[in-house]
Amino acid sequence: MGRYILNRMVTMIPILFGISVLVFTIMHMVPGDPASIMLGTNATPEAIAAMRQSMGLDKPVVTQYLNWISGLLQGNFGESVRTGEAILPEILDRFSVTLQLSIFAAIIGWTIAVPVGIVSAVRAHTSIDVVGRIAAMLGISVPNFAFGTLLLLTLSLYFGWFPPVDYVDFWVDPAEAFKVFILPAVTMGVVLAGGIMRMTRSAFLETLDKDFIRTARAKGNTEWKVVFGHAFRNSALPIVTLAGMQIGYLLGGAVIVEQLFSIPGLGQYILDGIHQRDYPVVQGGVLFVALVFVTVNLLVDIIYTWIDPRIKY
Incomplete structure (x- = not known):
C-alpha cells in the first residue's frame, strides 16, 4: 500500500x-x-x-x-496584482469557507440520496421507485443556480425563514453559520443527491440479483440484514467512486452558488480574479483546487481496500 x-x-x-x-x-x-x-x-x-x-x-x-x-x-503562490497581498494565505482562508459549505452540502446530499436509492432498488418498479427516479432526474436536470434562486425567492424573501445574513465562521458562531450555509448547502446538496441516488439504485439492483443474496434470503435472514449486512458493502464501490468525484466538484465547482449567496469562498475568490485579470490569483486558485481533487481521488482509492479486502495494490 x-x-x-x-x-x-x-x-x-x-x-x-x-x-x-x-x-x-x-x-x-x-x-x-x-x-x-x-x-x-x-x-x-x-x-x-x-x-x-x-x-x-x-x-x-x-x-x-x-x-x-x-x-x-518553493511554496510561494505569488502576490495578487490587484492588492499586492500574498495569495496562499488568502486561498487557505477562502478554502476553509468552501470546505465548510461542501461538508454541509455533502451531508444533506448523501442523507437524501443513499436511503432513497436503497429503497428505490429494494422496491424496484413500484410507485416508490418511480417517485425516487423522478426526484433523481429532477436533481440532475435542474441547474444549481436556478434552484438556488428559487430558494432565495421563496424561503428567504417571501417567507422570511432564512433571511440573508453576513458570513460567520462555523467555529465562531455555529448557529449563525447554519443560517448562512443552509440555503446554499441545500442548493448544492439536492443537485448532488440526484447522481448519487441513481448510482445507489443501480448498484443495489445489480447486487440484489447476485446468487449470494438469494442464498442469504434462503437462509431466513431478514430483508434488513440482507440489504445492509450483505448487499450494502458489495454495492459501495461505485457509490464511493461517484461520491469522491462529487467532493471534488463541491470544492471546485461552488463558484456560482458562492456568488449567488455571497459566500466568501475559494470559488468566488477565483471568479473575482478572472474578472479583474488577476493572473496569479486564478492560476494559484485553480492549481490548489486541482491538488485537492487528485488528493481526494487518492483517498477514495485507499478507502476501496477497506470496503473490499479483495482489492490489493
Whole structure:
C-alpha cells in the first residue's frame, strides 16, 4: 500500500504540471490587460508600461511561467496584482469557507440520496421507485443556480425563514453559520443527491440479483440484514467512486452558488480574479483546487481496500 501511495503521488506531478501549463496559457489568452484595468481608462501609455514592468508582464510568456512555477516549488503562490497581498494565505482562508459549505452540502446530499436509492432498488418498479427516479432526474436536470434562486425567492424573501445574513465562521458562531450555509448547502446538496441516488439504485439492483443474496434470503435472514449486512458493502464501490468525484466538484465547482449567496469562498475568490485579470490569483486558485481533487481521488482509492479486502495494490 505504501508503495502504491508513493507511485500515485509521483503520477500527480505531471497531472498538476499539465494543469499549470493549461491554466497559465488560458489566462494569458483572455482579452484585457491587468495593468490597464488597474490604472483605469485615463492612464497614460507610459504609466501602463511602468505598471506592466512592475508586474512582470513585460517579460516573455515562457519566462513568466518559469518564474511562477519556480515560486510554486518553493511554496510561494505569488502576490495578487490587484492588492499586492500574498495569495496562499488568502486561498487557505477562502478554502476553509468552501470546505465548510461542501461538508454541509455533502451531508444533506448523501442523507437524501443513499436511503432513497436503497429503497428505490429494494422496491424496484413500484410507485416508490418511480417517485425516487423522478426526484433523481429532477436533481440532475435542474441547474444549481436556478434552484438556488428559487430558494432565495421563496424561503428567504417571501417567507422570511432564512433571511440573508453576513458570513460567520462555523467555529465562531455555529448557529449563525447554519443560517448562512443552509440555503446554499441545500442548493448544492439536492443537485448532488440526484447522481448519487441513481448510482445507489443501480448498484443495489445489480447486487440484489447476485446468487449470494438469494442464498442469504434462503437462509431466513431478514430483508434488513440482507440489504445492509450483505448487499450494502458489495454495492459501495461505485457509490464511493461517484461520491469522491462529487467532493471534488463541491470544492471546485461552488463558484456560482458562492456568488449567488455571497459566500466568501475559494470559488468566488477565483471568479473575482478572472474578472479583474488577476493572473496569479486564478492560476494559484485553480492549481490548489486541482491538488485537492487528485488528493481526494487518492483517498477514495485507499478507502476501496477497506470496503473490499479483495482489492490489493
